[in-house]
Amino acid sequence: xxxxxxxxxxxxxxxxxxxxxxxxxxxxxxxxxxxxxxxxxxxxxxxxxxxxxxxxxxxxxxxxxxxxxxxxxxxxxxxxxxxxxxxxxxxxxxxxxxxxxxxxxxxxxxxx
Amino acid sequence: xxxxxxxxxxxxxxxxxxxxxxxxxxxxxxxxxxxxxxxxxxxxxxxxxxxxxxxxxxxxxxxxxxxxxxxxxxxxxxxxxxxxxxxxxxxxxxxxxxxxxxxxxxxxxxxxxxxxx
Numbered sequence: 001x002x003x004x005x006x007x008x009x010x011x012x013x014x015x016x017x018x019x020x021x022x023x024x025x026x027x028x029x030x031x032x033x034x035x036x037x038x039x040x041x042x043x044x045x046x047x048x049x050x051x052x053x054x055x056x057x058x059x060x061x062x063x064x065x066x067x068x069x070x071x072x073x074x075x076x077x078x079x080x081x082x083x084x085x086x087x088x089x090x091x092x093x094x095x096x097x098x099x100x101x102x103x104x105x106x107x108x109x110x111x112x
Numbered sequence: 113x114x115x116x117x118x119x120x121x122x123x124x125x126x127x128x129x130x131x132x133x134x135x136x137x138x139x140x141x142x143x144x145x146x147x148x149x150x151x152x153x154x155x156x157x158x159x160x161x162x163x164x165x166x167x168x169x170x171x172x173x174x175x176x177x178x179x180x181x182x183x184x185x186x187x188x189x190x191x192x193x194x195x196x197x198x199x200x201x202x203x204x205x206x207x208x209x210x211x212x213x214x215x216x217x218x219x220x221x222x223x224x225x226x227x228x229x
Contacts, residue, residue, distance in 0.1 A: 051217035101159040
C-alpha cells in the first residue's frame with residue numbers, strides 16, 4: 001500500500017499569516033494516463049470532510065483562492081495564503097492513483 | 113448539486129452485522145462510483161472500499177475485505193455497506209462519498225456505528 005506521510009501533525013498559526021502542509025507518498029502518484037491523483041480534504045470540527053483540491057492543484061467549486069496545492073511525483077504541499085478563523089480543522093491528503101486508496105494521518109490547524 | 117443522506121446511528125453487539133445506507137438526491141451516482149470511508153473516534157480517515165454502480169466493479173480494503181459487502185440499487189441512487197462480525201474496533205463514523213471526479217466529491221453526513229457488549 002502507498003503510505004502517505006503528512007507534516008506537521010499540528011500547525012498553530014496566527015490569523016492572517018500563511019500556512020503550509022506537506023504530504024509525501026511512498027510511491028510516485030503519477031498515473032499511466034498522465035494525471036496525478038492527489039487530493040486534499042478539510043474536516044472542520046464536527047463536520048464531514050470536504051474536498052478542497054483535486055489532482056494536485058485544482059480547487060473545487062466554492063473553495064477560496066487562498067487555498068492552493070502544488071507538487072509532483074511523491075512530494076506535495078497545501079498552502080493557505082492567509083489563514084482565517086474558518087480554516088481551523090484537520091487537513092488530509094489522499095492518493096487516488098493506486099489501490100487501495102490511502103490517506104495521510106492528518107494535520108490539525110489551529111489559531112495561536 | 114448532489115446530496116448524500118445516510119441512515120441513522122446504530123448500536124450493535126460484537127459479532128453482529130450492520131448495514132448502512134446512502135441515498136443520493138439531486139442526481140444519480142456517477143460512473144466514478146461511491147467510496148466508503150470510516151473514522152474511529154478521535155482518529156483519521158480510513159478508506160474501506162469502492163463500488164461502481166454501473167459495471168459492478170468493486171474494490172475492498174484488505175483489512176475488511178472478508179467482512180464487508182458494498183452494493184447499489186439498480187437505479188444508482190442508493191448505496192449500501194454491510195459489515196459483518198463486528199468488533200469493538202469497528203466503532204466509527206462511516207461515510208459514503210460520491211465521486212464525481214473533477215465535478216466534485218460529495219460526502220454523506222456520516223453514520224455512527226457503536227459496537228459494544
